[in-house]
Amino acid sequence: MITRRNLNRTLVATAAAALLPRAATAQDLPRARNVVLVHGLFADGSCWSEVIPHLQAAGLNVTSVQNPLTTVDEAVAAARRVLGRQEGPTVLVGHSFSGMIVSEIGADPKVSALVYVAARAPDAGEDYPALAKTYPTPPATAGITFDGDEGRLSEEAFLKDFANGVPAQRAKVLFAVQEPFHKALLAGKTTQAAWRSKPSFYAVSADDRTIDPDLERFMAKRMKAKTVELRSGHLSMISHPQEIAHLILEAAGQPNGRRG
DSSP states (O other), X not given: OOOXXXXXXXXXXXXXXXXXXXXXXXXXXXXXXXXXXXXXXXXXXXXXXXXXXXXXXXXXXXXXXXXXXXXXXXXXXXXXXXXXXXXXXXXXXXXXGGHHHHHHHTTSTTEEEEEEESOOOOOTTOOHHHHHTTSOOOGGGGGEEEETTEEEEOHHHXXXXXXXXXXXXXXXXXXXXXXXXXXXXXXXXXXXXXXXXXXXXXXXXXXXXXXXXXXXXXXXXXXXXXXXXXXXXXXXXXHSHHHHHHHHHHHTTOTTOOOO
């Protein structure tokens, strides 16, 4: 039975959905000249090293931001400075926590498309930790330890839960260069949700032990992103670099990696 309340809810949901960008295809997008990559927690800019050669081979100018992992404002400022140096259409890519940065600065006119790789994608002002708590707690969370205000993953959690699916020797190297984050970073919220106005792409990691895969699917569906799902752990850009590069190239208007 359709009640007035249910009808109103339907109308509101329909209106909200109409505001979201439809799933984009490479044919719809301007040919991007640049790609800006942003890393998340427990990592640094080198985590994109397996993806970057594929993008450069396609003729793209690629920059990997060194995210300070101190506060959301400072992380946003670092990424915005890099974005400001780009000339022409730019694809903005975020992994994990840095999905928040992509959402915050992605409305910039230079940004032609957004790519989220197993990434947070909160709505404007949304409490992401509260949203995440509506899903099962991922195993990696239990491995976070603090030394004063600095947080990092224990070696066991890093290798087993954060870098699952990455060859053991490579995972140990990643652990050795793990970048600590500040507690203040976790308290930040975004004020923008660029995915509401920009073509968006999302790579879900089906075997993720750092962000619940169903939460990733929810966020991708909510933003109406062009979505791929990989049988991967959280670090899909390392375990599946070709697939991640292909998704970024599609967002850049180069579905087959052709030189532009």
